[in-house]
Amino acid sequence: MITPTTTPSLNTMFRFQWEKAQNCFVLLFPEGMVKLNGSAGEIMQLIDGEKTVQQITETLQNKFPEGGDLSNDVNEFITTAIEKKWLYNDH
Amino acid sequence: MTIKQVNNLANKQESTQKEAPQKTPVGPPLWLLAELTYDCPLHCPYCSNPTELGDTEKELTTQEWCQVFTQAREMGAVQLGFSGGEPLLRKDLEVLVKHARELGFYTNLITSGIGLTEKRIAKLKTAGLDHIQISFQGADPEVNDAIAGRGNAYQQKFKMAKSVKAQGYPMVLNFVISKQNIEQIPEIMRLSCELEADYVELATAQYYGWAYTNRDHLLPSKEQLIESERLVNEFRDQQEGKGPHFIFVTPDYFETRPKACMNGWGTTFLTVTPDGSALPCHSAKMLPLTFPNVKDKSISDIWQQDFSFDYFRGDDWMPQPCKGCDEKEKDFGGCRCQAYMMTGDMHKTDPVCSKSEDHHLIQQAIESATNPSRVIEKRINPTINKHGKDSRLNITRVKV
Numbered sequence: 214m215i216t217p218t219t220t221p222s223l224n225t226m227f228r229f230q231w232e233k234a235q236n237c238f239v240l241l242f243p244e245g246m247v248k249l250n251g252s253a254g255e256i257m258q259l260i261d262g263e264k265t266v267q268q269i270t271e272t273l274q275n276k277f278p279e280g281g282d283l284s285n286d287v288n289e290f291i292t293t294a295i296e297k298k299w300l301y302n303d304h
Numbered sequence: 305m306t307i308k309q310v311n312n313l314a315n316k317q318e319s320t321q322k323e324a325p326q327k328t329p330v331g332p333p334l335w336l337l338a339e340l341t342y343d344c345p346l347h348c349p350y351c352s353n354p355t356e357l358g359d360t361e362k363e364l365t366t367q368e369w370c371q372v373f374t375q376a377r378e379m380g381a382v383q384l385g386f387s388g389g390e391p392l393l394r395k396d397l398e399v400l401v402k403h404a405r406e407l408g409f410y411t412n413l414i415t416s417g418i419g420l421t422e423k424r425i426a427k428l429k430t431a432g433l434d435h436i437q438i439s440f441q442g443a444d445p446e447v448n449d450a451i452a453g454r455g456n457a458y459q460q461k462f463k464m465a466k467s468v469k470a471q472g473y474p475m476v477l478n479f480v481i482s483k484q485n486i487e488q489i490p491e492i493m494r495l496s497c498e499l500e501a502d503y504v505e506l507a508t509a510q511y512y513g514w515a516y517t518n519r520d521h522l523l524p525s526k527e528q529l530i531e532s533e534r535l536v537n538e539f540r541d542q543q544e545g546k547g548p549h550f551i552f553v554t555p556d557y558f559e560t561r562p563k564a565c566m567n568g569w570g571t572t573f574l575t576v577t578p579d580g581s582a583l584p585c586h587s588a589k590m591l592p593l594t595f596p597n598v599k600d601k602s603i604s605d606i607w608q609q610d611f612s613f614d615y616f617r618g619d620d621w622m623p624q625p626c627k628g629c630d631e632k633e634k635d636f637g638g639c640r641c642q643a644y645m646m647t648g649d650m651h652k653t654d655p656v657c658s659k660s661e662d663h664h665l666i667q668q669a670i671e672s673a674t675n676p677s678r679v680i681e682k683r684i685n686p687t688i689n690k691h692g693k694d695s696r697l698n699i700t701r702v703k704v
Contacts, residue, residue, distance in 0.1 A: 226474045226502060228410060228434065234332050234380025241410035243435040243476050243503060246334070246382060 215266055221291055221300040222262030229257055240299055247299070256290050260300065266291060330617070332380030333574035333607050336409075337586060338369065340397070341578050342389040345418045347453030347682040348441060349518040350480045350509040353389065354589060362579040366396040368599065370403045372576055375603035377407040381574070384409040389578070392419035395702050398431045405432025412437060414478075417461040418454070419702055425464070425471050436468045437476040442484075443491035451484055453682050465499045477501040477548075481508045481532070482522035483673070489532045493539050493550065501548040506536060508555040511669075512587045514683045516645060519669060520676035529554055557666050561631060562638025562654035569616035569640065574607065582606045584613055587641040591650050616640055623651055625659040 215221075223229060228241040238254035240247040249257060255276075259269045270287045277283070294300040341363055342353055364372070373384065384404050391397055392415055404411050413428065417438045425436070440461055442448035448458035468475045477499065479485070479492050489506065496504040508529070511519045524532075536552045556563050566573045566585045575586040580598045583589055593612045596605075607613060615621065619632055626637040637643075638654020646655045646665045655662040 225472065230408065232380070232382060234382075239382070241382065241434070243437065243474050244383060244385070244412055246410075 215288060215291055215295065215302065217265060217267035217270075219266045219291070220262060220264065220303045221260050221266070221295065222303055223257075223260060224298055224301055227299055252286055253290055253294075256287055257294075262303065330608055331571065333376060333572065333603070334381060335383045335385070335573045336373070336376045336381045337385045337387055337573065337575040338372070338391075338400075339387050339389065339575060339577050339586060340369070340391040340394045340400070342685075343393050344388060344390040344416070344683070344685055345393075345454060346390070346416050346441075346457065347685070348451060348480070349514055349680050349682055350451075350482055350522055351514040351683045352510065352512040352587060353683070354513050354587075355517060364576075364578065364580050364598070366399055368580065369396075369400050372598050372603060373400070373404045373407060373409065376574065377404075377409060379604055379607065382408075382410060383412065385412045385414050387414040390416055390419060392424070393702055398427050401428055401433045402431040405434070410434050415439070416452070416457070417464040418457060420460075420464040420467075422467045422471075425467050425473075429471055429473070433473070435474045435476065437478055438465050438468065439478045439480065440492075440495070441480070443488040443495045447485055447488060462499070465501070469500045474502050475500070476503040476505065478505045478507060481506055481524070483524045483528070484522065486524045486528050486532055489535050490539070493536070496548045496550070504548045504550050505553065506532075506550060507553040510555060511557075512641060512645075514681065518680050520673045520678070521680040523555065523557060523670065523673035525674065526558055526670075529558060556639075556642075556656045557670060559656055560658040562635045562642075562656040564635045565639035565642075565654075568636045570607070570613040571617070574603070582610075582613075584616075585641070588612075590641055591644055593650075621651060623653065625657075626653050629659065 226242050230239060230241065232239045235248055237251075238249045238257060240249065240257075255273060256269060259272055264272070266287060270284050273283050273287065274280070291300065295302045344351075344353075386397065386400065391413060394400070401411050401413075411432065411434045413433055413436045415436065415438060428436075438461055440448060440458075441451035442458070445456075445458040448461070449455055465475065465477065477496055481489070485492075492506065493504070508524065509515045509522045511523070515522060533552055533554065536550055540550060570584045573585060575583040575588075576598055577583060577586070577589065581589060581595050582598055582603070583595055589595065593615060595612050596610045598606070601610070619627065622632065622637055626632050635654075635657075638656055640650050642656065643652045643654050644650035647662045652662065653660040655665045657663065
């Protein structure tokens with residue numbers, strides 16, 4: 214369960230990087246790869262173990278003012294990413 | 305080295321993207337397997353290396369490998385496996401890892417653990433190595449070392465697995481499961497927990513190279529497999545999301561449809577053998593096709609233009625029953641090497657498929673494994689001269 218003050222960080226098992234050939238951000242792990250869609254890539258770029266979910270949402274809101282309320286998208290992705298163990302959930 | 309390790313790579317790809325797959329005819333080789341040397345300190349009878357290992361004097365140099373990595377990365381390769389044989393025997397491994405990591409590869413070391421030291425684990429970390437996979441042959445010294453054909457192997461592996469985790473690497477343990485160790489599944493799972501593995505591959509041997517020669521001694525019975533799978537599921541249920549992620553892979557001999565070998569020929573995987581041969585899978589050298597060498601052609605030419613890489617792409621090559629089968633997009637007709645080894649014709653449907661006219665060969669193999677008629681053969685390693693140094697290329701060996 215995440216809250217606005219949850220501070221997610223990348224599981225050390227994974228490496229996050231831009232893949233030119235895939236034209237998307239990816240998560241790399243032992244012998245595997247997860248391709249991220251555009252919004253997942255935007256969220257992941259902000260995850261640094263310091264920003265809270267609320268700060269990540271606000272930053273994206275400022276970057277995409279035409280995007281409407283993004284909190285559901287952010288919450289949904291971060292919840293999934295924690296379930297999949299891509300992210301640690303550090304309160 | 306096992307075939308399964310490579311097949312598993314494709315299964316671990318996920319995507320949060322929903323759009324249709326790329327329309328370009330040939331995507332990049334996402335996976336590069338660099339078989340640095342066929343030389344190995346172990347003698348596992350399940351090894352999938354070719355039984356004719358060739359000449360260590362023809363191994364690619366440091367510079368040649370670096371060039372391969374640069375060219376493959378430019379095309380979009382992203383995962384790089386350092387394999388063999390035993391890749392630790394190459395003294396330039398750290399240099400190769402550093403170059404690959406700087407290019408942006410995710411770097412995987414696939415090792416027996418023999419030749420590893422705490423210091424070398426640290427040096428590889430500094431070079432940028434992302435992950436270490438250690439193979440075990442059994443859950444205790446007796447079984448492990450008998451299969452590996454080397455004393456104190458278990459002790460060394462155990463110690464190094466501890467150190468790999470202590471130094472902060474993600475760690476995969478690979479157990480090749482055969483008749484020789486299948487009764488140890490519960491102990492293997494306990495050992496994996498003790499060593500704090502992240503992923504554990506319980507991979508039943510697949511029958512290529514030495515493993516094909518020794519198949520009667522390796523292929524478990526159906527009853528043994530059912531029981532093992534039950535034990536693994538039971539263990540998983542008790543884990544409550546904690547501890548290693550166990551991956552149990554049954555041998556395709558007990559399936560009715562073939563595996564999607566290499567995720568389709570020339571679609572995802574590129575293997576470069578110690579002497580520079582470029583292959584769509586690491587067993588393909590056995591096939592009656594002429595494969596290119598990275599010393600003569602660029603990776604891009606090999607991948608996009610070479611006859612051998614294009615040969616089994618798509619479905620034009622397929623015979624019946626594959627051609628008219630509605631599952632051909634799923635398994636691509638199965639494994640070309642298996643078809644060739646068992647039927648003598650690399651174009652035929654993989655005999656694993658119950659629709660294949662050769663399926664009885666699989667049934668015979670299962671039957672034959674209940675009563676092996678020949679003795680087991682330990683893997684024989686290529687000879688290097690006694691100074692452990694290659695005279696021509698000056699490739700210095702690490703002493704193990």
